[in-house]
Amino acid sequence: MDRISIVGGKPLNGSLAISGAKNAALPLMIASLLTSERLTLKNVPNLADVNTLARILRNHGVDLAVDGKRSEPSPYLGETFHLTARDIVDTTAPYEMVARMRASFWVLGPLLARCGEARVSMPGGCAIGTRPVDLHLMAMKALGAEIDIDGGYVVARAPHGLKGARITFPKVSVGATHSALMAASLAKGETLIENAAREPEIGDVAECLTKMGARIEGIGTSTLRVAGASRLEGAVHTVLPDRIETGTYAFAVAAAGGDVELRGARKSLLDTALITLEKTGVAIAETPHGIRVSRNGRDLEPITIETQPYPGFPTDLQAQLMALMTRAKGTSTIRETIFENRFMHVQELARLGADIQLQGDTATIRGVKSLRGAQVMATDLRASVSLVIAGLMAEGRTTINRVYHLDRGFERLEQKLSGCGAEIERLVSG
Numbered sequence: 001m002d003r004i005s006i007v008g009g010k011p012l013n014g015s016l017a018i019s020g021a022k023n024a025a026l027p028l029m030i031a032s033l034l035t036s037e038r039l040t041l042k043n044v045p046n047l048a049d050v051n052t053l054a055r056i057l058r059n060h061g062v063d064l065a066v067d068g069k070r071s072e073p074s075p076y077l078g079e080t081f082h083l084t085a086r087d088i089v090d091t092t093a094p095y096e097m098v099a100r101m102r103a104s105f106w107v108l109g110p111l112l113a114r115c116g117e118a119r120v121s122m123p124g125g126c127a128i129g130t131r132p133v134d135l136h137l138m139a140m141k142a143l144g145a146e147i148d149i150d151g152g153y154v155v156a157r158a159p160h161g162l163k164g165a166r167i168t169f170p171k172v173s174v175g176a177t178h179s180a181l182m183a184a185s186l187a188k189g190e191t192l193i194e195n196a197a198r199e200p201e202i203g204d205v206a207e208c209l210t211k212m213g214a215r216i217e218g219i220g221t222s223t224l225r226v227a228g229a230s231r232l233e234g235a236v237h238t239v240l241p242d243r244i245e246t247g248t249y250a251f252a253v254a255a256a257g258g259d260v261e262l263r264g265a266r267k268s269l270l271d272t273a274l275i276t277l278e279k280t281g282v283a284i285a286e287t288p289h290g291i292r293v294s295r296n297g298r299d300l301e302p303i304t305i306e307t308q309p310y311p312g313f314p315t316d317l318q319a320q321l322m323a324l325m326t327r328a329k330g331t332s333t334i335r336e337t338i339f340e341n342r343f344m345h346v347q348e349l350a351r352l353g354a355d356i357q358l359q360g361d362t363a364t365i366r367g368v369k370s371l372r373g374a375q376v377m378a379t380d381l382r383a384s385v386s387l388v389i390a391g392l393m394a395e396g397r398t399t400i401n402r403v404y405h406l407d408r409g410f411e412r413l414e415q416k417l418s419g420c421g422a423e424i425e426r427l428v429s430g
């Protein structure tokens with residue numbers, strides 16, 4: 001298993017490029033199941049999760065051709081995927097595949113809408129919480145599907161197709177909104193989705209579905225009105241920039257100090273996170289090509305915040321903010337309201353000397369004068385990258401084990417950071 005080694009204390013300067021958003025690329029790839037025509041996606045990031053999903057989609061019969069293959073090292077341009085699901089050859093998503101990546105459960109809606117049936121393994125829990133799928137099932141039932149649970153699988157049937165309906169989510173869910181939106185695009189008649197998640201990645205998928213022939217009103221709001229089409233067409237779509245990667249590098253610059261332009265980043269996708277960062281004393285400016293983040297010598301101010309669905313402060317940046325606040329001049333409070341167990345990084349940050357008390361869903365972080373490098377363990381994607389941020393601030397060497405978690409969601413992380421002056425390298429095992 002690869003490890004990442006960081007020697008902290010070096011400021012970051014220069015520029016780095018932001019990749020396409022993982023959490024848009026995944027549902028966009030899944031949307032290819034909705035049409036027999038070719039869906040071309042540009043700016044797809046090269047990530048382990050994308051490759052896992054590609055294997056799952058191939059299993060259903062999707063033909064995937066990749067162009068723009070890069071010879072290393074290359075400029076940070078995403079890949080172009082051509083996905084064609086001419087015939088769906090298998091409507092089962094097996095346990096071995098869904099267990100590897102939760103978002104693969106989202107094939108349920110498109111398979112059901114296109115083929116009238118789907119058998120998809122329940123994803124089970126994961127490091128950040130139990131993560132049920134009841135809201136996905138609620139949406140499919142509302143659209144007319146019959147649902148059984150058999151041998152750990154969701155077996156869904158709609159032999160006469162899905163029918164438009166009113167779906168009112170009792171709780172905001174990104175995945176269930178994706179599921180409902182994709183299924184409704186091929187359902188008969190109109191669907192109203194209320195209390196929909198408003199994450200920009202949902203808007204990106206909605207825009208792609210519109211290009212494919214669905215009619216969707218209310219994009220970017222919590223009420224989506226979808227006029228289903230009897231068939232959807234091929235389309236060409238560019239994946240929007242990754243706001244979580246953007247925020248992560250912004251926090252990294254804040255942590256290490258320095259001045260970096262995040263090329264291709266779009267400020268409007270992460271206003272709350274950037275405003276939070278500004279409150280800590282970090283300067284943010286929009287540039288013609290992205291966002292510039294700088295902190296030169298100033299102390300970090302503590303912060304009190306809670307995670308919220310978009311447009312609130314994202315849970316996917318909670319661990320990174322916590323890493324940063326370990327060195328703030330004072331006490332910060334961070335409340336996690338989305339996932340019940342997303343604090344795996346706390347005990348690892350403590351190994352570097354952080355002072356964090358956990359009580360229920362709230363972490364109290366007392367800023368310390370210094371962190372010291374140590375061996376730490378990556379536990380989930382965002383927790384892992386918080387350890388990178390802490391490593392950049394720590395004195396001496398930090399070694400992060402189990403970095404496959406990082407590879408799920410960060411493309412060429414070591415190259416991007418070392419290009420800005422960080423002392424970071426991958427230690428390849430075996």
Ligand code: EPU
Nearest residue numbers: 023103131132133134135136173174175176316338339381
């Ligand atoms: N929930 C339910 N029932 C459901 C679905 C969700 O109770 O049927 C609950 C969850 O347990 C959680 C809350 O609703 O407490 C929100 O979960 P959501 O469904 O919004 O999460 P998700 O769709 O599974 C996506 C991202 C996550 C991100 C969350 C929240 C992708 C591929 N994943 O997950 O990203 O944290 O939304 O913004 O888009 C990551 O990238 O590291 C990651 C975990």
